[in-house]
Amino acid sequence: MTQPTPIHQPRSRILCVDSNSSYLRLCLRELEPRGLMVEVAATGAEALHHLRSTRYDLLCLATDLPDLMGMEVLHQLRADLGLVNLPVVVTSTGNLLDDLQHIARHPNVVLLRKPFSGVRLAALIKRLLSSTPTSPSSGQA
Numbered sequence: 001m002t003q004p005t006p007i008h009q010p011r012s013r014i015l016c017v018d019s020n021s022s023y024l025r026l027c028l029r030e031l032e033p034r035g036l037m038v039e040v041a042a043t044g045a046e047a048l049h050h051l052r053s054t055r056y057d058l059l060c061l062a063t064d065l066p067d068l069m070g071m072e073v074l075h076q077l078r079a080d081l082g083l084v085n086l087p088v089v090v091t092s093t094g095n096l097l098d099d100l101q102h103i104a105r106h107p108n109v110v111l112l113r114k115p116f117s118g119v120r121l122a123a124l125i126k127r128l129l130s131s132t133p134t135s136p137s138s139g140q141a
Helices: 021-034 044-053 070-079 096-103 118-131
Strands: 013-017 037-041 058-062 088-092 109-113
Touching (some): 013 044, 021 037, 037 044, 044 058, 058 118
Parallel strands (some): 013 037
């Protein structure tokens, strides 16, 4: 079995937020071997805590969190934390039209429907990181 191709050098920092531990394990299993530093959170409050204290290059955010809806986290990320340029992959099993309406209000956000493969997630993250004008862990407050 061949090693996954690194996505971005120097190492980019990713925060994956999902209450489903299977998706968090998928993120770790697929992204870390590609040279990404992956941190995980299971709730919206935990995600916001991480985002206040650490600089990330990309956020992978589920919409169905136990405490806050992912769209609430996205709004706080943009409005309260001022992280308007942070690329975000929103993962969802919800209503497609509702999800698209919510993410259309925010720049640098893409929707990834569940279920998804680790290969698909890695390819999307590679594309987003390569199109981000700032270097890893820079350009954020």
